[in-house]
Amino acid sequence: MRIVRWVLLLAVLVGVGWVYKTVSGVAGNASPATLFRIVQQPRDFFLGKERVNVLIVGKDYNRDARGMPYTKNARADTIMLLSLDLAKRQAAAVSVPRDTYVVAPDGVGGKINGTFSRGGVELLKQTLERTFGLEIDHHAVIKDTAIKNIVDALGGVWVETIDEMHYDDNWGGLHIHLPKGRQFINGEQAVGFVRFREVNTYKLDRWGNRVPIYPVKHSKEEGDIRRTERQQQLVRSIAQQATTPQNLLRLEAIADVVFREVETDLSRPQILALGVRLGRSGLGDLQSTTLPGQGGYFGGAYYYNLDRERSQALVDWLLKGDEAAGRRLVRVNVYNASRLGGVARATAGRLGQQGYRVQRTDTAREASEVSRVVYKQAAFEARAREIQQFLGIAELHKDPDSPEEADVIVTIGKDLGQRMLASGR
Template sequence: MRRFFKIFALFLGLLVLSLGTGAYIYLKSLNPSDASLMNLPTKEDKKNPEELKVLILGIDETSPDDPHRSDTMMVISYNVNTQKGYILSIPRDTMVTIPGHGVQKINAAYPIGGPKLAMEEVSQLIGEDISYYVKIDYEGFKKLVDAIGGVEMNVPIDMNYDDYAGNLHIHLKKGWQHLDGEEALQLVRFRHGYAEQDLERVKVQREFLLAALDKIKSPSILLKLPQLLRTVNQYVETNIPPSLMVKYAEYAAKVSKNDIITATLPGNPEYINGIAYYVVDSEEIKKFMSDLQKGELNQSVKIEVLNGCGIPGAAGKVAEILKQQGFDVVRVGNVNGASYDTTQIILRSENKKVANELKKLLKNAVIVEDYQKKSDADITIILGKNVSLEG
């Protein structure tokens, strides 16, 4: 197995943006080997100078025989005016047409034309201009995690996988735990135990990166700053000017997880001529990006579905339908020791728009507002005996 996740993506981006003026000299050394990338025309700066978009590239450069495709691609955006940002995962199998090379997976853009072509293809795909990138290799991941002292993370399921040919061994238990660099690498590489494999893997990767953001912002990180700077200096390449990094340092330090929407580019896995692609629709992406910019994306709201009606498999069926509608279902389970006559949509956030959309899908459901945060989900759906789905 040669498909390794090689990047501590958002951690790196936010680290670079939050080190501050004391790191200026180190940041100057992160410039790309291709000097022309430092002077790309930046439409986004002219259109909205208060918004920064960065493409994060995770590249395998450990083997001379490897084509060095970008195994992970993420877009990080932050708007100073709204004080909101997003992390957008671009599935590596996304089907695109590259001039002179025909139909390709988007992760082929980097080996064909380097960071410049990768930025161009992603910009065209999402309809947003991207002129900055950050690139890191595989080894940097473990070292950066260890340099910050590890990360607290809720591992979603038991993870057990061995690929002796690829020297890949993953053994993690479900639940909250402290992950060092090696364990964190196992977490973000794991995919074979998920129903949707890569799509669920990128979701876990984003959750890990948000957990890392919390760690980076802790006061204890100041003592680790010298080692962090040395690690970043060794493994990072970017065309973000140091002055711009310093400018955004103040904003990055104030960012909370509640200010960041995480999402995956919408699409469907398909086999075309025997090749696995992730197929997207340009009109769907246009609406998706508009909702993402407005902060009205269903995927940003975490939903759990609990079976309170006693019908076996009901919660799983409802969860699957909601996923197909673009909702982010983070948990499926049962209500123990109680049964419900009426389906309840328990709202624990201010996003009443999503709750109303769910009510349209779930006939006869009632919305209950509960801001006590007894669950980490934003919305809990408890299926009652009157459960019925629209359509």
């Protein structure tokens, strides 16, 4: 028994030594006292705050006459607000489409990505804070080489596409060829994964003339909204891959790559404190969505016009932690598939008392013995699960291709309908 205790003690000491070496390297050779605070009191590094909001910006590429990339006066190619709840150990991300129309604090109206080229991260930050009444604590500007080098440092990441992605830009040196489905990709492929917006509609002949491609095989991955969703997916994938056992052993080397590729006002101890506090589950289960709105042309230019009411509710919910705003945001359709009278209206009334906005009640096209809840975006999974549990429904599914103009669809089958009638609800 004494031998067992000594072996365990030795194992603990070796483990502590390994943790100290690795963590102190990531934290910039911090003192033992600092490391203890990072692990035990991570909120001390954020003035006791329970929520930290970080603006993440990806620089766009410019190219000179020779086709060489440069980022001087570059616009923001990616704009994402990352909110880290240190108390609940949860994370959420809201993407802002780069063509979103805003009026910035400098009085200029136009696309939000232009604020970055005019006034850098500070003007972009001020624009978002004023637009949504939001406090942004820190920023991280990702260099144009970051995605490739960070993903390669991790040894690759897992992603999933909903359709094939094919695009070639010889001038920009961008070649994207990814199949449909779940796949393990390297750094160069990850760049294509997050930059893809459309398929080629023409090709160049040997004289450099554009020749239209016919027929064009379009992809479901086209468009800025799908692009922002892939960016969010990559953030989750990087967080999950960074905490695999093999990468934890290489944490110091990976951290060095990250700090070379990211310009941030977060210190190493702060970043480590966030990682310690949130852990694999907090970042890996990232709730993410894109500000709702609609794109269109004005004066010959394309703009994305926000749905102001829903966008504000989304920010209040995911970035400020207002749960009531989250319930108001969710658009719910309720269908009666039980063939029992009044159960859809009764269910809508119950959900309304909980703060949900039921926009439609109707009779389902087909009868069903079993009730179910369907949600369309990952950001609404928590709310869909809450509705499922509140109503006592067994089935919960995600269907991003649902034609319904609702975020959550509740179908009342015979099972729930009979229970409701029996209980008088």
